[in-house]
Amino acid sequence: MLIHNDIYNMISIAQAISTVKANTNALMKTTIKTVEKAGGYILSKDIKSPINMPPFNQSAMDGYALSLHESNTYRLMGEIQAGDEHQPILKPGEAYRIFTGAAVPKTANAVVMQEKVTVEKLLIKIEGDVSINQNIRPLGEQVKYDDLALKKGTKLTPAAIGFLASLGITTVSVYKKPSIAIITTGNELVEPGTNLKYGKIYESNSKMLLSALYNLKFYDINLYNVADNYGRTVAQLKTAINENDLVIITGGISVGDYDFVGRALTELHVEELFYKVKQKPGKPLFYGKKGATQVFALPGNPAAALTCFYVYVHIALQQMMNREDLELKRVSAKSATHFLKKGDRPQFLKAIYNNGEVEILEGQSSAMQQTFALANALVFMDENAQEITIGKTVETIILPE
Ligand SMILES: Nc1nc2c(c(=O)[nH]1)N[C@H]1C(S)=C(S)[C@@H](COP(=O)(O)OP(=O)(O)OC[C@H]3O[C@@H](n4cnc5c(N)ncnc54)[C@H](O)[C@@H]3O)O[C@H]1N2
Ligand code: MOO
Numbered sequence: 001m002l003i004h005n006d007i008y009n010m011i012s013i014a015q016a017i018s019t020v021k022a023n024t025n026a027l028m029k030t031t032i033k034t035v036e037k038a039g040g041y042i043l044s045k046d047i048k049s050p051i052n053m054p055p056f057n058q059s060a061m062d063g064y065a066l067s068l069h070e071s072n073t074y075r076l077m078g079e080i081q082a083g084d085e086h087q088p089i090l091k092p093g094e095a096y097r098i099f100t101g102a103a104v105p106k107t108a109n110a111v112v113m114q115e116k117v118t119v120e121k122l123l124i125k126i127e128g129d130v131s132i133n134q135n136i137r138p139l140g141e142q143v144k145y146d147d148l149a150l151k152k153g154t155k156l157t158p159a160a161i162g163f164l165a166s167l168g169i170t171t172v173s174v175y176k177k178p179s180i181a182i183i184t185t186g187n188e189l190v191e192p193g194t195n196l197k198y199g200k201i202y203e204s205n206s207k208m209l210l211s212a213l214y215n216l217k218f219y220d221i222n223l224y225n226v227a228d229n230y231g232r233t234v235a236q237l238k239t240a241i242n243e244n245d246l247v248i249i250t251g252g253i254s255v256g257d258y259d260f261v262g263r264a265l266t267e268l269h270v271e272e273l274f275y276k277v278k279q280k281p282g283k284p285l286f287y288g289k290k291g292a293t294q295v296f297a298l299p300g301n302p303a304a305a306l307t308c309f310y311v312y313v314h315i316a317l318q319q320m321m322n323r324e325d326l327e328l329k330r331v332s333a334k335s336a337t338h339f340l341k342k343g344d345r346p347q348f349l350k351a352i353y354n355n356g357e358v359e360i361l362e363g364q365s366s367a368m369q370q371t372f373a374l375a376n377a378l379v380f381m382d383e384n385a386q387e388i389t390i391g392k393t394v395e396t397i398i399l400p401e
Contacts, residue, residue: 010278013311013346016287017327019273020315023289026322027245029176035164038156040217041174042322049149049167052140057104061135064117064124065108069093072126076119080105095124104136111135143167153322178245178320179220180213182206183236185252185261186300187228204369205250205298205305212309215400216317228258237264241293245320248313251300254284261297262286270295278383280345281366282308294320301366307348307378310399333358333396335379339388346383351396353377358396360388375399 011019030044059065059080066074067090074095078088082101090096090107098104098111110130118125143149149167150160156174164172182205189203190196206223213221222244226236233252240247252261262275270288277285281304286297296313298305315326333353337360341347350371352359360379363371378397381388388394 024316024319053142058137061113063113065098181240181244183224233260233264249297253297304366349379350375
């Protein structure tokens with residue numbers, strides 16, 4: 001039975017966070033991605049380099065390749081452009097005009113930048129000393145053939161993608177990202193773009209959560225919508241749980257006669273890990289799992305849903321991806337606002353953080369979407385705090401953009 005009495009069954013925020021952490025694991029399913037589309041994924045296998053990088057001794061400057069000898073005057077024998085495939089042979093005292101990225105012949109042992117050279121017909125004169133191998137990027141300097149290029153577990157940043165492409169690699173094996181269901185519930189919901197009849201509101205939670213998921217680079221998302229009907233709620237949740245790694249439901253989780261989500265989850269034998277957290281907003285938050293599928297039922301109130309997403313769902317998603325930053329960054333900031341808390345639940349307050357200072361916004365109700373739209377942070381006020389005075393240091397969660 002999912003209907004609980006608040007007083008006995010609400011768990012603390014800290015307990016809820018540690019329950020999510022203890023019950024989510026890195027998703028071990030792997031997939032092959034083209035390098036272009038592998039950004040943000042984690043490598044599931046070591047990658048050995050199929051080539052030496054650079055593949056030849058490479059000039060780091062526009063200038064002259066030299067075969068060093070005693071004097072600072074060299075005879076100019078020809079030119080090597082980037083991409084040229086010929087390899088001239090230099091004798092001591094000979095020089096070739098060369099450009100950045102071009103192959104330095106094996107018989108050249110230094111490149112001097114053109115700014116240090118004066119040219120007189122076919123003779124060049126060099127100012128200052130030239131050291132052996134200067135301005136030559138040696139073959140295999142970055143990585144040698146068959147050596148480890150990137151190890152399993154490496155996050156594929158744009159730089160890593162560039163590095164793999166430079167080695168001629170076209171596909172990589174990575175850990176799959178979870179497929180995620182967003183299920184909205186409620187007879188009152190209509191799609192933006194349609195006519196709004198009396199009693200109806202525009203459905204906005206799925207757009208909001210979709211955007212938050214895109215921000216975290218999750219793109220395999222399936223959207224479902226159910227009316228307040230028990231049979232259809234059970235059927236839709238069943239499909240979503242079977243077809244996804246993580247299910248996010250919004251609405252229908254409170255105690256109203258038409259809040260069917262809790263009962264449907266019980267019927268589907270979703271293991272309840274917690275239901276109801278002592279917090280504001282987001283008290284009627286449910287977290288559970290069925291087999292390997294994680295299930296979060298977020299309250300329908302939009303600001304409650306988004307707060308729960310940032311504080312709890314975020315942890316599960318990051319952990320499933322083997323990412324390090326499970327929780328959003330928290331900083332200490334000085335409050336620019338006086339705030340009095342009502343009630344005894346810890347609160348997440350929508351706020352604007354700027355350079356060490358934070359302004360707590362008006363309109364903290366969990367239905368107030370405009371307030372959240374202005375916020376870039378949540379000030380955390382714990383159970384015992386009743387008042388925030390101006391200048392007081394407060395714990396502030398920085399929201400993703
Ligand atoms: N008797 C009690 N009533 C309520 C309690 C309580 O403890 N006792 N808790 C309140 C709190 S706190 C919250 S939060 C809400 C959560 O209720 P549900 O999760 O069942 O959500 P709904 O009733 O379905 O919706 C709440 C609110 O949000 C709007 N909504 C829902 N889905 C969407 C959507 N996809 N897009 C935009 N807006 C949505 C919905 O129309 C409602 O206005 O329960 C309180 N009640
Ligand atoms: O938990 Mo509700 O989110 O306070 O509105």
